[in-house]
Amino acid sequence: MRATRGFYEIAAADPGRVAVVTDTAAAVTYGELHERANQVSHGLLARGTRPGDAVVTVLPNGVDAITMMLATYQIGAYHVPVNWHYTAEEVGYIVADCAARTVVGAERYGHAPPGGFVETRALAEGRPATPPEGRRAGSMMLYTSGTTGRPKGVRRRLIELSPEDLYPILTRKSWRHFGLPPDGVHLLLSQLYHSAPYGQAMMALQFGHAVVVTERFDAGETLELVERYGVTNAFMVPTMFHRLLALPTSIRTKHDLSSLTHLYHGAAPCPPATKQAMIEWLGPVLWEYYGSTEAAVATMVSSAEWLERPGTVGRAIDGLEFTIVGDDGAALPPGEPGMVYIGGINRFEYHRDPSKTAAAMRGPLYTPGDIGYLDEDGYLFLCDRRTDLIISGGVNVYPAEIEAVLQEHPSVADVAVIGVPDPEWGQRVVALVQPAAGAIPGADLTGELLAHCASRLARLKHPRVIEYRDRLPRTPTGKLSRSNLRKTYLPL
Template sequence: MSPTTRELIVRGARQHADRVAVVFGEKELTYAQVDRLSNRLAHVLGEAGAGHRRRVGLLVNNSLLSVPLDFACVKAGINRVPLNARLSVAEHVTMLTDTRCELVVLGPDLTDRARELAAALPQVVFLGLETSLDDEPSLLRRAENAPASLPEVPVEPDDVILTLFTSGTTGTLKAAQHTQASYAAICRNVLLNLFPATRDDVMLHAASLIHASGVFVLPLWLRGGRTVILSGFLPGAFLEAIPRYGATATTLVPTMIQMLVEHPAFETTDVSAMRRVIYGASPMPRPTIERAMRAWGRERFWQYYGQTEIPLCIAVLRPEDHDGARLAACGQIATEIDLRLLDEDGREVAPGEPGEIVVRGPSASAGYFAAPELTAQTFRDGWVHTRDVGVLDDNGFLFLKDRTSDMIISGGYNVYPREVEDVLLEHPAVREVAVVGTPDERWVEAVTAVVVVADGVEPDDELREKLVAHVAEKVASYKKPRTVVFRDAIPKTAVGKLDRKRLRVELRDER
């Protein structure tokens, strides 16, 4: 039986007690301090009703307390439900309602959002991490008098400790469930395939720790490395942080790298300590990675391909393979991952032929929360059906060809057309709409809305601005159209469905 995530956290604390574990600005916490604080927070959360196997929403941004809070939840056996602060109130309400969360932990910079949610969800208790919505003491204040011992919780390997939302093929929110065992397996996956961390490593985090960036915390913790957390990503501040903290590794999405290479300080930044720039989450524009490698050296860049359902890496493109035609690949298959390519009838395709990528491995999630039909479609006989289409070459390099869904990956975030289309159709000026992704140098894919206006409506720039603003009011800002194209008609398939594939081709040819 492999160790649970909780056991790995306890092990890291015991082995590296006096070393610095977490850095945020000028503040530091040692392994022992993180361990004791997370124990205290675990006890306090339990006293507040957030006990073993209870789902608790986390409305927090990156901070010094990010790691202690996450570890507290794992130690208490809590099933944490991270809430991306960039999402809208309506999306947060849906997430909390669907997962039946009775408690939410909020960060001090998100009290306004928490008040909006509290008004919409009066049955939910909101617990301030450092501040409070009312006169109740914060969790941090309560923790001062809580026991520093590990809470006694009957943890099981199949206990769900993370319910992580992503989107379905129709834009419907879905929540992948990771367990004590699967999250520990993610740690092993990273150490085996992507980042064999050491006690000398310093990893710089600018992306939100609730996404892929946070996956690297536990591998580093287990090996005695240092986690440096930034409050967010600003290219200039990020470049300054590399030599300031002696960063040896970082993880970025392609849009971040694009913003970095455009910064005037990119080529002059001291990156002598930096050994690994790990990137993934969306396709990388070739001009961007080539420019980055020219400035910082090919030997620093590592690409991974994975999904929320089976993180972190299904395949890895190592630095030595960042060359020629292989730059279009997402890498070779990870050590403990099985991969097959299937045709529409579920049969393995011939070598060199495209097929849907299906995978299995110990890091696979335990299905989706409260979505049996979607779980049955995606998780079949131990295999995860990714809905991505790929090809394997003679040397075992995996090349992505297409997605079986119409998902758009913009700036590392998933955007599903149907969700944006539904919002646009609420506007009285819109008669018909199709949303697709179009190539973009910065965002990789730009959300593009093709609109047929209602009778008597003038399609002009003012209307474009109104439609974009309308979407921004309803959903997360990154989902709003970056381009609105007006047309007299939208292409349809033979059965009358929106033909997004044809539309993407037409827009590309027009460009």
Template sequence: MTAAVVCSADSERDQRRAAAALAAGGLRAGDRVVVSAVGSPGLLAVVLGALRTGIVPVVLDPGLPPAERAALVADADPALDVAADPGRLLAGTEQHDLADVPLARPMHYTSGTTGRRKGVWSGVLPEDRARALAAEEIELWGFEPRDRHLVLSPLHHSAPLRFAVHTLLAGGEVLLPGPFDAARAGAAISALRPTTTFCVPTHLQRLLARGGIDWSSFRRLVHAGAPCPVPLKRAVLEAAPEGSVWEFYGSTEAQFTVCSPGDWLAAPGTVGRARPGRRLETDERGQLWCAVPPWARFEYWRAPEKTAAAWRGDRVTVGDLGRVDDDGLVWLDGRREDLIISGGVNVYPAEVEAALDAHPDVVESAVFGLPDEEWGQRVVAAYVGAADPADLGAWARARLGAAKRPKALHRLDDLPRTSTGKVRRLDLPGVLGLDGSRSDPHG
């Protein structure tokens, strides 16, 4: 089985080289360095070398269309953009001192309801908060030097990067088998004997469907990113070692709950309890708010109005709806109408609509999600205009990342609206006959 194996000692040497190269380039604490590379030892070294000197890596999807990438880079205003070649920072022999723990969090961009993506920015942390942030993650998952962490999800996402980074900080190894493929991932699990992994339900569904995998090495198999169907969760619990299958609920911005196997078996469908040091409650609209410790605070990069809307004192929301029962278990009653989760990736209709509406033959569009056995949800679009669906599909492929591209495009004479003129996205499956209620999309 071929996979890059990143051990803590070798990575630390490369982190010191990356930090030296950044310092030689004039970067200082609080500056930003953009990297948009596939998962590799070099990517991890540059991210950690930056973080352990207070420089903030802005980690972008390497598959972004050029125009979208250029817009995000301009917004991030970096001191350096190493693009897809983090290795260029590792070529020298000079090494730089590193802090024991990251002094910042990576900046990731999360989709916004206005169609403009938002950078999640935590700045440079005081030393006591930096230590508390690292300790919280390492203690929660019990990372230790004997761990072998298998990376199944792209490292430009916040959770996979967080798990890999803290495994290395704890002295463990990280296994990088390459882009997810069920056959390759299954072989890695059986041959390389990983002790931990992070994945999304789509990965679990594909691995279980493949069969023949020896799961016995796992002590923590952690999933999140999308709702996990109860039958799938039960199948994973049966396949993996007792006590190993954990779940959490969180976002790019903040982490909210952790769900042990025992809590889930006692209350199937829950996403667990508030993480240590946090408190979850709902407001009058059923929106979940979480009180977080000081080291978990963030703001939206250069978007003070969005930051203000997300915070009430020490409580933060990302807009999800749910409830907290009398036993302290958290339940998600539904994601926001404006959010689709496909394969663990957040897709906001407004962002996709903005790309479709820019087509000269589209008057307006509306994007929604439909249930999908493999991806959780798939992205579907309805539009008004003369654009040919095939032409519009090509237009979308040139401007949107893979997860955001509509899997089907339906032309309508009009979009359904409320009495005040707002498009009723949730009515579109029925209008188009995609929920079994009718067969004539124009009727």
């Protein structure tokens, strides 16, 4: 007898298993979630949704958002989750660009585009709780803006297979690298309109895990939830690590965190000192992966591997490979930084933007736009994004390297490093620092930070200017928008 293949078969075989837990409602079982997803699938089909059509959702984390993931996934639709903080104009642009057949949301959460929202409840009302006919796997289609211009949808080719028949393919290509057992508890800490949280929550449900849902990250609450529900796995970003490590020792040692076996992180660079501190605290449970919305997961590295090679983001997972390309277009040897290209990824396109698709490709190879190098054993080390590179006095300076050093200082809560025009050097290095609680910004702190850099960075990498900010803008996935920071800084 073959093993079950994903959420839908698990729901039929074990309907009483807990699927979703929130603080705002009673736990939802796999059977109940399956019935809700089926009803919504029928509701979408009744509104004319067909395989390959887009369905936009503007929903916060919760049962409705997860229901939409599962409903669209079994009718061959492209699910387009949109940030519910967006304005009506921003939501309207995405709705028009992807030619959405249906827009699902609620007025109390998001700004309705022209035509308004339909609520999940209304889609399900009066519909059969049985699976729809002709089931075939859909896909998420996330909009990513990159560094400039309007956001573009990342659209993958749909495969004419049912979700159950696609399951072993996804397991063989990607999911098995996560090393998760068939039972567990996943803690959702980031918004589902981002690729990593979306992918991890979907994978957890396909493995039969319970998903504990939060609407926003709170460091102290996170530790309490791990203990209360026996959380086994979660995805975080480095800013979350920073906030957890900033908790008083009395809070950090108060909770039993021994159930946690896999704490994944990615999406943004993690300062080595921060990761080292997390491993010392929680043990070798950290797993890092590198990828993008376009490439999905491209590497995986365990705590043990990382401790042997601090700073690496891992080696290519099976079926993928990396090529480092120099400015002359030639492949570079180990140890030399250049543009990172990934081979073997699933085909994708930027919706309605063939020129952007072409610009990201080099034959069959795709680049996320990052600069990095490989060591002799094929482990990838990232330097920075090409668009964030600072060229000062003809020398390449990587902001992420400087940020990692400054974040090691206890008086720094957050930091962004940018390059600004300089008549002599071309660009000068500027550090925008958010002081930690109790730290006093000013000349004394600036002196401390520069002294801190002295033994860790070459002189040419030291910030020429350090300025202080109450807060730095980060996305829920921990990414800084240096382009926006440059725009706000330059007029000063």
